[in-house]
Amino acid sequence: MITKEKILATAKETISSESKAVSNLAVLLTDDFAASVELIYQSKGRLIVTGIGKSAIIAQKIVATLNSTGTPSLFLHASEAVHGDLGMVQPSDIVICISNSGNSPEIKILVPILNRFGNTLIAMTGNLNSFLAKHSQFVLDTTVDKEACPNNLAPTNSTTVQLVMGDCIAVCLMELRNFKAEDFAKYHPGGALGKKLLLRVKDILDESKKPAVFPESTIQTVIFEISEKRLGVTAVVENDKIIGIITDGDIRRMLSKTETITGITARDIMTKNPKVIQPDDMVVKALNTMEDFSITQLIVAENNNYKGVIHLHDILKEGIV
Incomplete structure (x- = not known):
């Protein structure tokens, strides 16, 4: 029988599992992270963030955060990329490819193409031995011991740490740019937030x-x-x-x-x-x-x-x- 107590216990277990995964992310940060942030900061092009499945949804959120904090970014769906959307990628763009396994078929098709284009490729993956990790110039490690899902199948912990890694990138770039509330207002002119920051x-x-x-x-x-x-x-x-x-x-x-x-x-x-x-x-x-x-x-x-x-x-x- 499902009880209120059981539901609350499961929710608390999920929160605990995800919080531990996020906490461990700090241990996984390497010089590749710092180099990636500096490269994005110095870039004259856009930042392209791509992924497949749930990782694609995380990629969209990361792009939204980056755009609103001063880093011009575009979302590229990995499966659509090989059907014409690769045309949005310009020579000076940097690409972040998000994939927990790093071995999905779409990623294996996309990565060699991006390398042939000559774009700098940054992998965000939970598998350092994956195809994606081995064929990228920089690797952001988002490894998790397990998912919060009771079957260890549904992306939960893995997508959470991807999201946090994206926030880390955005916040570091804000610091490098000395991004102020006034700058934030320029990208948020609508709604209550924009009015608080802009309306005189x-x-x-x-x-x-x-x-x-x-x-x-x-x-x-x-x-x-x-x-x-x-x-x-x-x-x-x-x-x-x-x-x-x-x-x-x-x-x-x-x-x-x-x-x-x-x-x-x-x-x-x-x-x-x-x-x-x-x-x-x-x-x-x-x-x-x-x-x-x-x-x-x-x-x-x-x-x-x-x-x-x-x-x-x-x-x-x-x-x-």
């Missing part, structure tokens, strides 16, 4: 909604300005400089303490030295400032010249949170 306050600021009153403006004027611009706030401006801010909360607190608003001006209820952000600042910085001070609006100013107001709702609409 000026990109979402609506300068047509620029609530402002003078220090001597009446409370009626202040209320009208806040209501018309619908941002829940207005700046208090004198000689084109910001001297304060009034929120709808300030209005409510004032009304709760006085029976008449006659004679009360904006100067009387404004908050001096409001939180200000620059137009060129990142939107994520504006969000963090709002969170730090538990506020929902920020004055936008450049050299104290009033530009407008950014509201939490403006940020939420961009999908950053």
Whole structure:
């Protein structure tokens, strides 16, 4: 009978088996790995990553990671390569061929062709005595003692260590290129991640909604300005400089303490030295400032010249949170 306990035990055994295989990968690293990374870094061509079966799927993921971190890469399916796709391989390209056994029929056909082309071939294999290993210039050892599969058949540990080896290559190349968050953003302009890294306050600021009153403006004027611009706030401006801010909360607190608003001006209820952000600042910085001070609006100013107001709702609409 299959029980919950048995299922959890099997899952834990799988995790343990794969983690041991990954840990052992550090022992298998040789000078070939360092030489391969340096060669890819110095290359003027692309990196072609090829494989068959489950290794082909791993190859696709490695290519995606490399492209997103600054290494131009292409995926080449080993079986399709010998049916015309070899045309994508250029003389200056470096090829990584992934195969756990290193002896599959497709690999035995592809490897000699790549060698005749003159491309540098890097093997990623779990069999150092394989055809692939023996006919490659560099070998990345991804040997595993066994698969996590109870029958020792389904690629599990072997594909996991291939994936980790690919990540090792990508991260080493990022370090060599001094790859920064700003560089990462260039390749990820879409979605929440790209917006966090690229979107600036000026990109979402609506300068047509620029609530402002003078220090001597009446409370009626202040209320009208806040209501018309619908941002829940207005700046208090004198000689084109910001001297304060009034929120709808300030209005409510004032009304709760006085029976008449006659004679009360904006100067009387404004908050001096409001939180200000620059137009060129990142939107994520504006969000963090709002969170730090538990506020929902920020004055936008450049050299104290009033530009407008950014509201939490403006940020939420961009999908950053």
